[in-house]
Amino acid sequence: MRAIFCEQLGGPEHLVLREVPAPTPGPGxxxxxxxxxxxxxxxxxxxxxxYQVKRDVPFIPGSEAAGVVLEVGSGVERIAPGDRVLVPGGYADxxxxxxxxxxxxxxxxxxxxxxxxxxxxxxxYYGLQRGRLQAGEVLLVHGAAGGVGLAAVDVGKLLGATVIATASTDEKLAVCKQLGADHVINYTQGFREQVRELTAxxxxxxIYDPVGGDVFDESMxxxxxxxxxxxxxxxxxxxxxxxxNHLLIKDAEAIGFTIGALSRLDPAREQKNFSILLGWLAAARITPYVSHRLPLARAGEALALVRDRKVIGKAVLV
Structure with a gap:
């Protein structure tokens, strides 16, 4: 089978496509x-x-995939060959x-x-839980055309918030509107005054901030x-x-979170959240957006597009 390997740390240009033996499932x-x-x-x-978690080279990048079950090991009962499934897979066949x-x-x-x-x-979803977002509140999403940003627009609107989305181009802002943003702002022209105007x-x-830096400073x-x-x-x-001092004056909070920490510290909650989201997905109440579809062999190109912020929502390898 084919697999993409990271054999030295660096940019996407270092990725290598290899032919390797197909894996065999063991018990369970x-x-x-x-x-x-x-x-x-x-x-x-x-x-x-x-990344915070380091991996030894060589390794196959990637952490989420979907496909069809080929074979199950001994002791596996609830899954059968032919089932369509979602798995924590990587860049491989x-x-x-x-x-x-x-x-x-x-x-x-x-x-x-x-x-x-x-x-x-x-x-x-976990971030908006940590932020205790309530229906009727104003949610400001930065980097709103990126993967986690566009998901926050989608989920925030479902939860009943008034959503303000910021992004760097009109094309990206149009997708934010498509997924439910009530107001959009091109942040290259600033956003603080527009947010204040929109909220009287x-x-x-x-405020949901995957960007940091100057964007965080202005958000305060x-x-x-x-x-x-x-x-x-x-x-x-x-x-x-x-x-x-800004937090003090506004009686406000700055809250950090990662989904990795939730998985380690409260896996039951992480699984419950995932089940809720999967139900919404099946009912078409949320809509993941895919802007780029590339073949597996072009994984390096896909990663370069993500790195250079050319992707809206998500890129997938097919």
Whole structure:
């Protein structure tokens, strides 16, 4: 089978396509033929050696995929060959995973949509839980055309918030509107004054920030009293230093979170959230957006598109 390997840390140009023996499932394991694989910013950081969790080279990047069960090991009862499933797979033709990590895929959900779903939407939903978002509140989403940002727009609207989305181009903002954003702002022209104008000078109740840097600094100046500023990441390359006087004056909070921490510290909650989201996905109440579909052999190109912020929502390898 084919697999993409990271054999030295660095940029996407270092990825190598190899032919390797197909894996064989052992007891309690499931072998899956992958039809679609999600490509994320975490993968960009992972192959560069810049993610919080380090991996030894060589390794196969990727963490979410969808496909069809080929074979099951002894002791596996609830899964059978031919089942459509969602798995924590990588950039390869086939993968073997523990049966406990295999999720049946609703018939209404395509492989591509499934591969674009779990990481982004679980992150967004958990973040909005941490931010205690309530129906009727104003949610400001930065980097709203990126994977976790667009998922926050989608979920925030479903939860009943008034959503303000910021992004860098009109094309990206149009997709944000398509997924339910009530207001959109091109942040290259600034956003603080527009947010204050849209909220009658009150500010946003919850601010979802995967960008950091200057965006975080300006967000502190347009947060509502008792507001919650969610620290999702630092795609700007600069973690911000919170000016705590702004938090003090507004009686506001800055809240950090990661889906990885939730998985380690409260796996039952993480699984419950995922089940809720999967139900919404099956009912078409949320809509993962895929802007780029590339063949597996072009994984490096897909990662470069993500790195260079050319992707809206998600890129998938098919």
């Amino acid at each position: 394991e499931v072998k899956v033929a992958l039809h679609a694989r999600g490509v994320s910013y975490v993968d960009v950081l992972m192959i560069a050696g810049q 086939e993968v073997v995973v523990p049966a406990a990590r295999v999720t049946p895929l609703p018939a209404t959900v395509s492989f591509e949509t499934a591969a674009a779903f779990r990481a982004n939407y679980c992150t967004a 000078d009150r500010g946003a109740d919850v 100046r347009c947060i509502a009293p008792f507001g919650r500023l969610l620290i999702v990441g630092f795609t700007s390359g600069r973690p911000a230093l919170a000016k705590t």
